Amino acid sequence: MNTSNQTYKELAIPYFKEVFDIIDEVMRLQKMPYYLIGANAMALELLKKGIPPCRGTKDIDFAIMLSSLSDYDDLINLLEERGFNRVKAPWTVYSEKFNVAIDILPFGEIEEHDTQDFIDRKSDLHLVGFKEVLAASTQVFIEDKIAQIxxxxxxxxxxxxxxxxxPEERDSDLYxxxxxxxxxxDFNYDEIVEFHNDTFPEGDNEFDQLKISARILGRKTKQxxxxxxxxxxxIIQLMDGNLISPESSVIARHWTYDREWDIEYAYQILQELKRGISE
Incomplete structure (x- = not known):
């Protein structure tokens, strides 16, 4: 358990406390394991080392472990009783009071049952990887609440x-x-120095923290x-498709635009991420 304690003020997200309190209440009532994901989870993790949020978002994303679609609908009904409204998107609710959209993405046994209703509704739901990644979730304290991230x-x-x-809607993920x-x-400095110092260049080769970090992150995704x-x-197909050439790499082009880099450099960072995955 991580005892690092953050405050809602540090997240700099309007009404995050109010929304999180409601979500926590209904999840506990329904006895549903839930996880904070997305940009807010990233911000909480980086805040452990004093790194402030890099981009603001009013949207809040959760993943919940469920066994049936009826359980999901029961949850949404409880949220409606607390002022949230269903919208056209099948996994999103909106609060006019707080001006915030919340994505609540179901995973777990609900995927295995594959009822026709769930199949019809999950057309735009990317569930691959949820079970594997969230099994390794950690706890972070936000004042008197605990978030699994x-x-x-x-x-x-x-x-x-x-x-x-x-890809046409999710540029922020690459950012x-x-x-x-x-x-x-910097976030994982001690572990990197002790267990991944083989990634450090030898001789007069340039010490590039971004390339080293990308390679180590690749290694750690293998679990x-x-x-x-x-x-x-x-993941392998996605990486290979973006490592044919710098000019054809959509990911490298996005990173080049975001940071005003030379595309060759952005491409090299992506290569190091794939290198770590392949080791």
Missing amino acids: PPLPGMVILKLVAWSDR DILTIIEHYF FLQKSDPLKVK
Whole structure:
């Protein structure tokens, strides 16, 4: 258990406390395991080392472990009683009072049962990797509440999956992956120095923290990929498709635009991420 304690003020997200309190209440009433995912989870994890949130978002994303679609509908009914409204998107509710959209994504036994109703409704739901990544979740305290969040390497996996499913809508996922790479060396410094110093260059070669971090993150994603062949295939195909050439790499082009880098450098960072996965 991680005892690092954050405050809602540090997250700099309007009405996060009010929304999180409601979600926590209804999840406890229904006895449903739930996880905070997305940009807010990344912000909480980085705040452990005093790294402030890198981008603001009013949307809050949760994943919940369920056995049936009826359990999901019961949960949404409770949220409606507390002022949330269903919207067109099948897994989203909206609070007019707090002006916030909440994605509540179901996974677990509900996937295995594969009822026709669930199949029809999950058309835009990217579930691959949830079970594997969230099994390694950690606890972080937010004042008097406890949030379960995925580890940073797991966030990289979930964001790659989410982006690959809807690349035209999910540019922010690539931005978040790059943010994790940029901060990972300082975030995990002690472990890197003790267990991954073989990634450090020898001789007069340049010491590049971003390349080292990308490679180590790749190594640490393997614990999830080894547990699921569909997940492994999806990630490897995605990486290979973006490592044909710098010019054809959509991921490298996005990173180049975000940071005003030379595309060759962005491509090299992506190569190091794949290198770590392959080791």
